[in-house]
Amino acid sequence: MITIGNIQLPGFPLLLAPMEDVSDPPFRAVCKENGADLMYTEFISSEGLIRDAIKSRKKLDIFDYEKPVGIQIFGGDEDSLAMAAKIVDVTNPDLLDINFGCPVKKVACKGAGAGVLKDIDLMVRLTDAVVRSTSLPVTVKTRLGWDENTKNIEEVAERLQDVGIKALAIHGRTRSQMYKGEADWSLIAKVKNNPRINIPIFGNGDIDSPQKTLEYKNRYGVDGIMIGRAAIGYPWIFREIQHYLKTGDLLPAPTVEERIAVSKNHLRKSVEWKGAVVGINEMRRHYSNYLKGLPGIKEFRNRLVVLKELEEVEAVLDEVQQYYQGFEIDRSPIVLENYHEHCAI
Ligand SMILES: Cc1cc2nc3c(=O)[nH]c(=O)nc-3n(C[C@H](O)[C@H](O)[C@H](O)COP(=O)(O)O)c2cc1C
Numbered sequence: 001m002i003t004i005g006n007i008q009l010p011g012f013p014l015l016l017a018p019m020e021d022v023s024d025p026p027f028r029a030v031c032k033e034n035g036a037d038l039m040y041t042e043f044i045s046s047e048g049l050i051r052d053a054i055k056s057r058k059k060l061d062i063f064d065y066e067k068p069v070g071i072q073i074f075g076g077d078e079d080s081l082a083m084a085a086k087i088v089d090v091t092n093p094d095l096l097d098i099n100f101g102c103p104v105k106k107v108a109c110k111g112a113g114a115g116v117l118k119d120i121d122l123m124v125r126l127t128d129a130v131v132r133s134t135s136l137p138v139t140v141k142t143r144l145g146w147d148e149n150t151k152n153i154e155e156v157a158e159r160l161q162d163v164g165i166k167a168l169a170i171h172g173r174t175r176s177q178m179y180k181g182e183a184d185w186s187l188i189a190k191v192k193n194n195p196r197i198n199i200p201i202f203g204n205g206d207i208d209s210p211q212k213t214l215e216y217k218n219r220y221g222v223d224g225i226m227i228g229r230a231a232i233g234y235p236w237i238f239r240e241i242q243h244y245l246k247t248g249d250l251l252p253a254p255t256v257e258e259r260i261a262v263s264k265n266h267l268r269k270s271v272e273w274k275g276a277v278v279g280i281n282e283m284r285r286h287y288s289n290y291l292k293g294l295p296g297i298k299e300f301r302n303r304l305v306v307l308k309e310l311e312e313v314e315a316v317l318d319e320v321q322q323y324y325q326g327f328e329i330d331r332s333p334i335v336l337e338n339y340h341e342h343c344a345i
Contacts, residue, residue, distance in 0.1 A: 005137025013037035017228030026269035035238035046075030046084030210244030233289020253331035
């Protein structure tokens with residue numbers, strides 16, 4: 001059992017990573033149904049929350065069925081982060097996570113994000129301000145450091161633990177690496193093996209299969225893993241890993257029926273949460289992933305991405321199900337794309 005403050009998680013929890021424009025409630029719902037143990041919202045600007053920006057406020061929406069769930073905020077100013085923490089408190093998530101070091105311009109130019117990775121004292125002050133403003137367990141997600149010469153995660157972990165964080169998730173790259181190269185988990189393991197560290201340490205970066213999860217679990221000894229890109233269009237990754245860790249067996253790839261069921265569920269939740277127009281539009285980018293590997297699926301997909309009515313989309317999804325009934329799809333290797341334009345924490 002892993003505990004974060006008063007949250008109890010299973011022995012080796014699988015976390016869904018916070019992902020801007022991806023980890024919204026509809027996506028979280030399908031990941032939860034497929035075995036994610038702890039999930040986070042996409043990052044929310046502390047300044048946006050304070051200004052009452054609609055977009056930021058909307059991201060605070062969390063639902064009972066997704067618990068335990070954490071809300072992630074970012075910012076570079078102590079007072080703003082503290083105030084944002086108080087706003088988050090009212091929405092009653094299970095934990096509050098701070099995103100440190102987001103390098104995208106819209107964040108860095110406002111003095112938040114990237115600079116924080118270069119200035120540990122500031123990072124500690126910001127964290128301290130949040131911990132003191134909320135009764136929620138506070139956790140942090142960060143990278144190894146700013147660049148090759150400043151991989152200061154070991155010091156960061158100790159100092160953030162000292163000001164009261166209850167767990168730390170580490171992406172095994174520096175900021176300047178963005179998504180280049182392979183994530184280096186050896187420093188994550190060093191943090192985990194530091195006898196001074198007693199909070200859970202979660203490893204993150206490049207996990208894309210059950211086998212890799214087991215290998216990294218054994219090799220690096222982390223308390224759990226966080227999965228980002230591999231879950232996009234493939235929420236089944238969570239149950240595949242859970243099953244493999246428990247039994248040593250690989251589950252067969254999801255059937256056509258399961259793929260359609262998840263697509264429909266995701267679609268319905270998108271429409272409920274975003275409204276019909278945006279919900280149907282934003283769902284379009286997911287079909288090719290959910291239906292990957294079905295020969296000739298492009299034709300159906302081309303129809304799916306122009307339809308405007310929920311019933312029409314659902315009817316085409318039903319057609320897909322009928323057309324491919326019983327068709328067995330191999331689990332093709334997941335390709336982790338580079339998302340340079342996104343927050344690369
Ligand atoms: C589209 C996208 C959006 C992201 N947005 C966030 C975010 O809002 N907050 C955050 O801490 N990290 C964000 N990240 C980084 C991921 O949480 C994760 O650390 C990174 O993708 C590495 O994990 P992976 O190899 O499992 O994908 C984002 C990543 C992607 C691909």
